[in-house]
Amino acid sequence: MITEKALERRLRLAASLVMAGLVVELGSFFWHHPTAFIVFFVVGGLFFAAGILSYLLLILAKGG
């Protein structure tokens, strides 16, 4: 059974990871270089994936 405290902590983590992904994506638009695409795709994508995945796992752990 997941406690309320742990739930909040994991939810905050998931939201923070997605926010980090969005910040990386935002930053990549102000850098006009092929590397910006890589940063967006790899770094931003990893943050997005980690955030969304941890949130979905949290939902599963909590039982919907």
Added chain:
Amino acid sequence: MLIALIVAALVLLAPLVARPSLTIRRAGRVFAFVVIVIVPVGAGLAGLNEHMERSKTVAFCTSCHVMERYGRSLQVDDVDHVPAKHFQYNRVPRETACFACHTDYTLYGDYNAKLRGLRHVWVQYIGHIPSKIALYTPYNNRECLHCHDGARSFVESVTHRSEPGRMDAIHANRVSCLGSGCHQVVHTVDKLDGLAMWPKENK
């Protein structure tokens, strides 16, 4: 528009980071699902599309040092230079001139071209840049015919109709547009310094 979407997504996420207890109620849980999953996925896909469009520009392609001379070759003042003629006479969109000729006109051609681009970035930073840059495979007539096929200048060309079966051979890529001695002058980057440019360069 996209930047506004990302900023909006960040603003919407802020309350969840500050007060995760919002999700105790059903409405809060729906809100969390929308701002953690739906909005970021939408922003990510829109961002991918934006980066794909940016990566088609000449400015993007020539932003790496190794490609600078290829970009400059578009300004050679000589109509025998195929890329320069296409660029200067607006036969390809100037903004996306590199991509217009170097994508594959197939179902997933744009994505294949971008995957090759990712490999180029890898080589730029991690690998070894070859002294002479060459295409992975011989240039396919398909890319020329995407625009030229059916054009009067192409169909009625005396050279293209000079012998029976020549048009079929061009269509089947058996006779190369670039490699058969017909339109063979492309990016002559090693000879650029001695060539006149259009518009004229200020020295």
